[in-house]
Amino acid sequence: MFRQLSPRVFASPQIGLAEVSEAARQGVGLIVNNRPEGESDDQVPGAEIEAAARAAGIAYVAIPVTHAGFSEGQVKAMAAALASTEAPVLAYCRSGTRSTLLWALAEASQGANPQALAAAAAEAGYDLTPVRALVDMLAAGAK
Numbered sequence: 109m110f111r112q113l114s115p116r117v118f119a120s121p122q123i124g125l126a127e128v129s130e131a132a133r134q135g136v137g138l139i140v141n142n143r144p145e146g147e148s149d150d151q152v153p154g155a156e157i158e159a160a161a162r163a164a165g166i167a168y169v170a171i172p173v174t175h176a177g178f179s180e181g182q183v184k185a186m187a188a189a190l191a192s193t194e195a196p197v198l199a200y201c202r203s204g205t206r207s208t209l210l211w212a213l214a215e216a217s218q219g220a221n222p223q224a225l226a227a228a229a230a231e232a233g234y235d236l237t238p239v240r241a242l243v244d245m246l247a248a249g250a251k
Contacts, residue, residue, distance in 0.1 A: 110134070111204060111232035113211055116196045119204040119232060124152045125160045132164035137195020140186070142207045144172040151202070167193065173206040178213055178239065183246070186214035208234040216243040219250035 109127065110118040118136070120127065122143065131139060139161045141154045154170050161168040171185045190197060190211075199207035212225045222243045226236045236243060 110198060111208075111234070113208060113228050113232050113234075114215075116194075117190065117211055118196065118198045119207040119211065119234065120198060120200040121204050122151050122202055123157060123198075123200050125156065128157060128160040128164055128166070131161075131198050132166055135196055136166055136198045137193045138167045138169065138189065138197045140189050140197060140199040140207065141168070141170040142173045142199055142201040142210055144174050147202065171210070173201065173210055178210060178242075182210060183213045183217050186210045187217055190214055191218075204232075205234055208232065209236065209239045212236050212243050213239055213246060216246035217250055219247060222247045 110120050110131070112118055128139070139157065141157060143151060143154070145154055158168040169189050171182055171189065173182060199211060201207045208229050212229060215225055216222060222240070225243060226240065229236045
């Protein structure tokens with residue numbers, strides 16, 4: 109269920125309490141929730157995921173991304189979240205796509221290679237095309 113984007117970053121569709129336990133078993137140290145609350149009736153509320161994560165010794169941060177797109181603040185928050193730990197990170201949203209796109213934007217803002225990001229996302233089953241121009245721009249600006 110967890111799709112590997114980098115040696116320590118994973119993306120996932122919506123998780124539940126069982127997935128929090130699995131994340132803890134796999135050594136995840138931070139869960140990033142990229143899903144807005146109330147997006148669908150079947151999603152597990154972020155507060156429940158946060159409580160389960162904290163009970164399992166996993167840090168938790170919410171950086172909700174709507175279908176309206178990505179803001180500079182969200183990119184900076186994701187970059188800060190990724191930089192806050194050396195432990196594996198699990199980011200999730202409805203399908204994992206917004207988490208993957210935000211990861212790529214955050215990494216690009218820190219100077220990561222756009223081609224490598226696109227290849228890693230594709231390997232995990234995600235497509236950076238919707239944000240590729242922004243990834244390229246952020247990576248160029250970080251140099």
